[in-house]
Amino acid sequence: MLQVRIHGRGGQGVVTAAEMLSIAAFHQGRHPQAFPSFGSERTGAPVVAFCRMDDRPIRSREPISAPDALIIQDAHLLHQVDVFQGLMPNGYVLINSNRTVHELGIESVAARLPTGRIITVPATDIALKHLGRPLPNAVLLGAFAAQTGFITLDAVIHAIHDKFKGPVADKNAAAATEAHDLLAQTAEPVKETL
Amino acid sequence: MSQDLKFYQTGTFTVGNRLLDPDQRTVQSSLARDNSLTSGHRACQGCGEALGARYAVDAAMRATKGQLIAANATGCLEVFSTPYPETSWKLPWLHSLFGNAAAVGSGIAAALKVKAQKAGLEHSATHVIAQGGDGGTTDIGFACLSGMFERNDDVLYICYDNEGYMNTGVQRSSATPPGARTATTLPLGPQPGEEFGKGKNVPLIAVAHEIPYVATASVADLHDLEAKVTKAMTIHGARYLHVFVPCPLGWGSASSDTIKLARLAHESGIFPLFEAEHGEITSVRKIRHRVPVEDYLRLQKRYAHLFGSHPRPDIVARLQAMADKNIKRFNLLEDAA
Amino acid sequence: MISQMEGSQAVAQSVALCRPDVICAYPISPQTHIVEGLGAMVKGGTLTPCEFLNVESEFAAMSVAIGASAAGARAYTATASQGLLYMVEAIYNASGLGLPIVMTVANRAIGAPINIWNDHSDSMSQRDCGWLQLFAESNQEAVDLHIQAFRLAEELSMPVMVCMDGFILTHAYEQIDIPTQAQVDSFLPPYEPRQVLDPAEPVSIGAMVGPEAFMEVRYIAHAKQTMALDLIPGIAADFARTFGREAGGLVRRYRCDDAETIVVALGSVVGTLEETVDALRAKGEKIGLLSIRSYRPFPLAAVRAALKDAKRVVVLEKSFSVGLGGVVSADVRMALSGLHLRGYTVVAGLGGRPITQAALTRMLAEAVADTLEPLTFLDLNHDIVNRQLAREAATRRSGPIAENLLRDVGGKSPRTETADKTEVTA
Numbered sequence: 042m043l044q045v046r047i048h049g050r051g052g053q054g055v056v057t058a059a060e061m062l063s064i065a066a067f068h069q070g071r072h073p074q075a076f077p078s079f080g081s082e083r084t085g086a087p088v089v090a091f092c093r094m095d096d097r098p099i100r101s102r103e104p105i106s107a108p109d110a111l112i113i114q115d116a117h118l119l120h121q122v123d124v125f126q127g128l129m130p131n132g133y134v135l136i137n138s139n140r141t142v143h144e145l146g147i148e149s150v151a152a153r154l155p156t157g158r159i160i161t162v163p164a165t166d167i168a169l170k171h172l173g174r175p176l177p178n179a180v181l182l183g184a185f186a187a188q189t190g191f192i193t194l195d196a197v198i199h200a201i202h203d204k205f206k207g208p209v210a211d212k213n214a215a216a217a218t219e220a221h222d223l224l225a226q227t228a229e230p231v232k233e234t235l
Numbered sequence: 236m237s238q239d240l241k242f243y244q245t246g247t248f249t250v251g252n253r254l255l256d257p258d259q260r261t262v263q264s265s266l267a268r269d270n271s272l273t274s275g276h277r278a279c280q281g282c283g284e285a286l287g288a289r290y291a292v293d294a295a296m297r298a299t300k301g302q303l304i305a306a307n308a309t310g311c312l313e314v315f316s317t318p319y320p321e322t323s324w325k326l327p328w329l330h331s332l333f334g335n336a337a338a339v340g341s342g343i344a345a346a347l348k349v350k351a352q353k354a355g356l357e358h359s360a361t362h363v364i365a366q367g368g369d370g371g372t373t374d375i376g377f378a379c380l381s382g383m384f385e386r387n388d389d390v391l392y393i394c395y396d397n398e399g400y401m402n403t404g405v406q407r408s409s410a411t412p413p414g415a416r417t418a419t420t421l422p423l424g425p426q427p428g429e430e431f432g433k434g435k436n437v438p439l440i441a442v443a444h445e446i447p448y449v450a451t452a453s454v455a456d457l458h459d460l461e462a463k464v465t466k467a468m469t470i471h472g473a474r475y476l477h478v479f480v481p482c483p484l485g486w487g488s489a490s491s492d493t494i495k496l497a498r499l500a501h502e503s504g505i506f507p508l509f510e511a512e513h514g515e516i517t518s519v520r521k522i523r524h525r526v527p528v529e530d531y532l533r534l535q536k537r538y539a540h541l542f543g544s545h546p547r548p549d550i551v552a553r554l555q556a557m558a559d560k561n562i563k564r565f566n567l568l569e570d571a572a
Numbered sequence: 573m574i575s576q577m578e579g580s581q582a583v584a585q586s587v588a589l590c591r592p593d594v595i596c597a598y599p600i601s602p603q604t605h606i607v608e609g610l611g612a613m614v615k616g617g618t619l620t621p622c623e624f625l626n627v628e629s630e631f632a633a634m635s636v637a638i639g640a641s642a643a644g645a646r647a648y649t650a651t652a653s654q655g656l657l658y659m660v661e662a663i664y665n666a667s668g669l670g671l672p673i674v675m676t677v678a679n680r681a682i683g684a685p686i687n688i689w690n691d692h693s694d695s696m697s698q699r700d701c702g703w704l705q706l707f708a709e710s711n712q713e714a715v716d717l718h719i720q721a722f723r724l725a726e727e728l729s730m731p732v733m734v735c736m737d738g739f740i741l742t743h744a745y746e747q748i749d750i751p752t753q754a755q756v757d758s759f760l761p762p763y764e765p766r767q768v769l770d771p772a773e774p775v776s777i778g779a780m781v782g783p784e785a786f787m788e789v790r791y792i793a794h795a796k797q798t799m800a801l802d803l804i805p806g807i808a809a810d811f812a813r814t815f816g817r818e819a820g821g822l823v824r825r826y827r828c829d830d831a832e833t834i835v836v837a838l839g840s841v842v843g844t845l846e847e848t849v850d851a852l853r854a855k856g857e858k859i860g861l862l863s864i865r866s867y868r869p870f871p872l873a874a875v876r877a878a879l880k881d882a883k884r885v886v887v888l889e890k891s892f893s894v895g896l897g898g899v900v901s902a903d904v905r906m907a908l909s910g911l912h913l914r915g916y917t918v919v920a921g922l923g924g925r926p927i928t929q930a931a932l933t934r935m936l937a938e939a940v941a942d943t944l945e946p947l948t949f950l951d952l953n954h955d956i957v958n959r960q961l962a963r964e965a966a967t968r969r970s971g972p973i974a975e976n977l978l979r980d981v982g983g984k985s986p987r988t989e990t991a992d993k994t995e996v997t998a
Contacts, residue, residue, distance in 0.1 A: 301771055302771050303771060304643065304769045304771065306639060307778075313778075313780070314780060317776055317778075317779035317780060318779075318780065319779045319780055319781045319782060319784075319785065320779070320785075322776035322779060324774070324776050325774060326771065326774050327769035327770055327771055327773075327774045327775060327776075328769075328774070328775075328776045328777070328778075329638075329639065329642050329769055329776075329777045329778050330776075330777070330778030330779065331635060331638050331639070331662070331665050331669070331778055332635065332661055332662060332665055334631070334661075335631065335632065335635035335638075335662060338627065338631075338632040338635035338636050338639065339635050339636070339638055339639035339642075340639060341625065341627075341632075341635075341636050341639060342594060342596070342625075342635065342636035342637060342638060342639025342640035342641070342642075342643070342645075342647070343639040343640065343642065343643040343769060344639075345593075345594045345623035345625060345636065345639075345640050345645065346593060346594055346623075346639070346640040346641075346643035346644055346645035346647075347643060348623055349593040349594065349621045349622065349623050349645055350593075350643075350644065350645070352620075352621035353621055361771055378628055378629060378631075378632065379628070379629075379631070379632050379635060381628065382627055382628035382629070382632050385628075386625065386626070386627075388625075
């Protein structure tokens with residue numbers, strides 16, 4: 042089983058990201074489960090959502106405390122919330138930022154993980170370019186596919202079209218593809234097993 | 236109202252059907268009336284609510300050709316009409332709770348609408364009334380009433396207003412008038428009875444909802460009451476009828492004075508009779524022989540403390556001022572011309 | 573069709589397949605997505621004919637359902653928590669009148685302190701009202717139980733609550749198989765009311781009943797729930813035949829054969845418990861799980877049969893009777909009258925406190941060793957409890973409890989520590 046925790050802020054589509062991730066994994070024939078951190082958060086408040094995926098139905102309903110991967114939709118949260126809590130020693134971290142890991146001041150976290158497991162991607166910039174709005178969630182899923190191999194870009198694009206309709210879906214898909222391709226050039230492709 | 240004749244009797248309170256064409260006579264004068272609330276119920280002698288309910292429901296039955304369902308709030312009307320295992324109701328009738336008659340009416344109307352749609356009809360042939368006393372309407376049932384109004388649900392809500400919680404032993408409601416004695420507004424202290432500055436005018440609140448039809452009526456004016464019910468039943472959407480019904484038990488009046496008191500309430504201006512459509516007052520029932528409020532008050536023991544060994548003419552004057560305000564506000568006097 | 577979707581949307585689709593005539597909606601988390609989904613279907617014309625009423629309160633929602641049901645309509649609403657409590661008078665009225673309304677309860681805690689998260693306090697507070705209560709373990713089961721609930725309600729002419737864990741199920745995305753309209757139509761016949769408001773056949777419904785017959789009317793409600801003990805397994809079996817999968821029934825046994833320890837639970841925590849039981853079984857522990865799917869009627873005989881050969885029973889419940897302990901536990905104990913089993917009540921997950929496999933494993937180890945307290949609160953923070961009790965002992969004006977506890981919890985959070993450090997260095 043693979044477990045993903047997504048951190049962001051109310052209004053950034055954190056819950057939608059977890060839902061799309063689950064739809065993508067479902068599209069690949071897996072048994073995913075996505076759920077939010079059940080808060081009454083208003084726009085701007087820190088939000089957490091979860092996604093599990095497995096080859097058999099998932100029975101457990103507890104929140105994810107030891108994630109295999111983290112997606113951080115807002116880098117400002119790095120110093121406000123303990124986003125790295127419980128991260129597996131061989132886990133992945135994907136951060137939405139146009140700064141480097143060094144510039145973000147999280148080398149100590151990077152040092153605990155295998156090389157290259159923390160990656161930043163300028164998802165908000167890419168979102169602004171394609172959507173004209175700072176909505177990084179779908180963009181990050183494209184990058185996440187390239188980074189972890191948990192899901193394919195095809196599946197992400199399918200999930201985007203499941204959640205959104207018309208031009209919004211097309212633009213999100215284009216943005217996700219750009220982020221995917223950006224990382225595919227730099228990151229080692231990984232084949233992760235469940 | 237279609238008749239041109241104006242009825243005004245002094246010695247008797249029987250409305251003069253004999254002076255009218257048969258087709259203009261009241262529903263109550265007809266042998267074919269439904270007697271929807273039939274005899275044998277347990278209401279007190281001279282009960283204004285029993286009278287008002289029979290008048291209103293019979294008129295609604297005639298207007299809908301008997302295609303009528305009633306939702307009833309808890310209260311005197313419910314208790315006296317359905318002592319288990321008997322019922323006085325000759326139409327389908329549902330009592331649910333004290334505070335939800337309007338919502339139950341909405342539910343019945345919704346069910347009828349779906350049934351009509353399944354039959355390919357725009358409107359159901361069956362109509363819905365919901366009814367209750369002033370407590371069930373202006374207090375505990377107020378939220379459901381307002382909700383039914385604002386959704387414009389296809390229900391005629393009828394409030395039988397006897398100005399207090401009579402079923403539970405005459406306590407004060409938000410329809411209890413200033414100065415009146417109830418078990419919870421005793422004639423004690425500097426402001427005996429219900430205090431001035433409290434209570435609410437639900438007919439005007441209904442008007443403020445801008446629903447298709449609002450009217451006040453009185454058991455003293457049978458023609459007017461029936462005409463308003465009949466008119467209400469020709470309209471779809473939320474409708475409200477507020478009927479003034481004296482209560483001999485709660486008011487300490489003679490059971491033979493019920494109609495007289497209702498008439499004096501109108502003629503003094505203390506209870507104005509009007510109609511409103513979509514938020515606008517469209518008609519008023521004029522006062523033809525104006526009487527002082529004191530004539531109305533003196534017949535009721537609930538106001539006895541205003542006239543006893545320590546009379547309170549100041550309070551009587553304030554009540555007269557209320558009546559004067561109504562007369563001015565609703566333009567209740569006949570035009571001088 | 574199988575798809576990945578939100579539990580609430582799935583339930584909305586399931587309810588729509590049952591062809592409801594009248595739906596009343598008042599928003600309260602975590603039930604809102606269900607009625608939003610239904611509202612969209614009515615407004616969009618895919619669920620028709622159907623009346624969707626946006627009412628002014630939960631009290632009105634149930635009252636509208638009462639009127640609609642009495643007029644012969646198939647009526648549905650959904651609520652949770654404070655909303656359920658706000659409609660209590662009408663809930664009792666619906667069952668007292670014998671109206672087969674179906675209502676989803678997206679289980680949520682009751683305040684104060686206000687709390688939007690999941691536990692079972694809301695529906696448990698209504699266990700005596702005469703409604704049947706079915707509990708869903710998963711969203712698939714929630715979908716399936718709604719279809720069964722309409723049939724059960726209408727066969728008995730009694731209202732049914734389908735209880736599903738708020739947020740944990742309602743907001744979870746998972747694989748769900750939505751049946752076809754033809755399947756549902758073949759399983760659920762059109763509503764044929766036992767009593768109906770009809771001008772062609774006028775009846776009075778809701779008359780006052782005095783001492784001469786009140787007990788008998790109430791007894792009939794009990795008799796119907798007793799009949800439901802036979803009806804529920806029958807409907808579940810018929811459901812399995814029609815839809816090709818198992819759902820509902822009175823109870824479900826999981827690895828109970830030869831089990832010395834059996835955990836009793838209801839709702840979505842059953843899944844987490846299955847994982848825990850599997851892990852303990854792998855270590856050689858003889859442990860099993862009993863899921864109660866019909867809480868009202870309470871299946872005394874089925875529970876007794878499932879538990880009688882065990883040595884100990886652990887009732888894990890998301891409800892709490894203040895001043896006594898367990899709510900479900902009391903019922904389980906009644907089922908075990910005369911049997912000498914060791915019994916433990918574990919109150920867990922109140923107000924959304926996560927129930928983790930780690931905590932369950934720790935607790936069950938103590939249970940197996942018979943060192944568990946008879947009444948245990950899973951993951952209770954004794955530290956902040958004791959601090960508040962000490963505060964109250966020390967000073968009269970000790971202040972509001974919840975706010976004190978929050979301050980104590982906050983004082984230990986990393987965020988506040990960081991803030992404190994900043995203050996020191998600044």
